[in-house]
Amino acid sequence: MAEQQSAAQKAIGDIAPKLVELTDDVLFGDVWEREELSPRDRSLVTVTTLVALYRTEQLGFHLRTALDNGLTGEELVEAITHMAFYAGWPNAMSAIGQLKSVLADADRPDPSS
Template sequence: MRDNEQATGWSGGKNTFGDFAPGMVHYTDKVLFDEVWERPELSKRDRSLVTVAALTAMGKMDQLQFHLTHAQTNGVTVEELKEALLHLAFYAGWPNNPPQSLSPSWRPDCNVAVALQLVGL
């Protein structure tokens, strides 16, 4: 964090790791959210879209649930999230993991399908 900048007050790392892993608290709260998310070269809205895409592609559904809400706080609309997830279906899931709408015999676990369900698509 630059000397003239204030911390965002983010405490997700502290809430998750507590006193168990102080290093992870530091890197999550101070480096990731106080520094990386605050860099001016990319808007928070755009960072949210990139994060949703990465988490969807990696199948990180627990983190994705938080970041879908966080993206809305950062100005991404629900319709934009739905469209991004639909677009991701073809790059991060389809045809390797077809969406849940296909017949049960064609329905393996699909990160993108789960993400689409999270936003009601």
């Protein structure tokens, strides 16, 4: 049976195999696996950093990962709301829009209902 491709392999494997290798082996294979922070905590740090830096292209993936790592929609809404005052209102508004889409796509309850 063929090995399933990682998200990085699917996205850029044809053009940047070394970047895929570093992403899969170092970032997700080493850094994300370190025991000093839980995957849940790493997701919270990553999401808030992406919101703060307005890195919207990567945000959807990491919002889904955060949900998979145990953060709730309510917690993500609260983190993004908190970030509005530190990272800027437009950043938070864009992030909330992405979270709303991610929750709808994942068939997860909307925290506002």
